[in-house]
Amino acid sequence: MGSTPDRIALVTGAGNGIGRATAERLTQDHAGVVLVDRDAEALGWATADERYVSVIGDVATEETNTAAVAAALEKFGRLDTVVLNAGVSWTGSLEDMPLEEARKIADVDLWGVVIGTRAAVPALKESPAGSIVVTGSISGTGADPAMWTYNTAKAGVHGFVRTASWDLAGHGIRVNGVAPGPIRTALTGYIETDAPEAYAALAGAIPLGRWGESEELASVIQFLASPDASFVTGVIVPVDGGIAAGTGQFHPGTALSRSAD
Numbered sequence: 001m002g003s004t005p006d007r008i009a010l011v012t013g014a015g016n017g018i019g020r021a022t023a024e025r026l027t028q029d030h031a032g033v034v035l036v037d038r039d040a041e042a043l044g045w046a047t048a049d050e051r052y053v054s055v056i057g058d059v060a061t062e063e064t065n066t067a068a069v070a071a072a073l074e075k076f077g078r079l080d081t082v083v084l085n086a087g088v089s090w091t092g093s094l095e096d097m098p099l100e101e102a103r104k105i106a107d108v109d110l111w112g113v114v115i116g117t118r119a120a121v122p123a124l125k126e127s128p129a130g131s132i133v134v135t136g137s138i139s140g141t142g143a144d145p146a147m148w149t150y151n152t153a154k155a156g157v158h159g160f161v162r163t164a165s166w167d168l169a170g171h172g173i174r175v176n177g178v179a180p181g182p183i184r185t186a187l188t189g190y191i192e193t194d195a196p197e198a199y200a201a202l203a204g205a206i207p208l209g210r211w212g213e214s215e216e217l218a219s220v221i222q223f224l225a226s227p228d229a230s231f232v233t234g235v236i237v238p239v240d241g242g243i244a245a246g247t248g249q250f251h252p253g254t255a256l257s258r259s260a261d
């Protein structure tokens with residue numbers, strides 16, 4: 001891989017799931033990684049390792065994002081890769097969900113990305129290969145039941161990735177996203193335990209026939225962040241076992257058979 005060994009990364013939501021797997025993966029081609037999470041205990045996995053610095057806070061605030069960038073510059077002297085991944089999700093009807101609950105999803109999932117980008121740009125401008133990778137969602141491309149606020153926020157994230165890629169291209173900063181399908185993490189764990197039938201049904205709707213793992217996101221994020229993707233900006237890569245390739249008309253296992261006349 002054409003990487004610069006002293007590159008430094010920052011990953012939000014690094015306490016669990018996709019963020020943790022990404023932070024661990026990025027140590028392959030980065031000398032240090034700043035980990036951001038609101039859950040101090042969840043970052044315990046990294047405390048004994050010199051390659052990591054932890055920043056505890058809510059990504060929906062400017063304070064946390066500014067502190068995370070400052071930590072990169074203070075401890076490592078630079079910042080090259082920023083992975084804006086922290087996200088929350090819960091369901092509720094459009095008519096009844098309390099507005100403050102709905103707004104919290106947008107504050108974290110969309111505004112956390114906007115604020116995180118703005119905080120990082122001055123440092124990324126100093127990098128020879130500044131790169132931002134954002135975790136969107138397949139849910140940002142359409143509708144899911146009772147997930148209107150999450151899907152709306154993620155659609156905004158996808159729009160932000162595209163527009164930010166143009167606004168920051170003049171500084172040589174690339175901005176890309178990933179759109180995960182169903183991935184087995186703490187965020188989705190309740191489906192496997194509380195609704196095993198829904199869990200199995202969802203697996204059946206994925207052409208590859210199973211849920212994805214956090215490491216399968218981490219490897220794509222690493223590629224997008226790396227100089228190997230140096231001419232790639234403004235894209236959102238589906239990492240969903242093939243769901244996004246479908247039209248939605250047929251279940252992936254549908255057996256159709258009709259011969260030519």
Ligand SMILES: NC(=O)c1ccc[n+]([C@@H]2O[C@H](COP(=O)([O-])OP(=O)(O)OC[C@H]3O[C@@H](n4cnc5c(N)ncnc54)[C@H](O)[C@@H]3O)[C@@H](O)[C@H]2O)c1
Binds near residue numbers: 060088
């Ligand atoms: N798991 C999936 O199936 C799936 C699918 C599509 C998209 N995503 C997206 O992937 C990203 C990561 O999700 P995951 O499944 O790894 O979740 P996860 O719950 O396993 O991990 C998310 C981490 O983010 C942290 N976090 C949440 N809100 C925060 C905040 N306001 N400030 C700081 N830290 C915060 C949590 O403490 C947690 O450690 C999210 O943006 C999510 O929307 C996940």
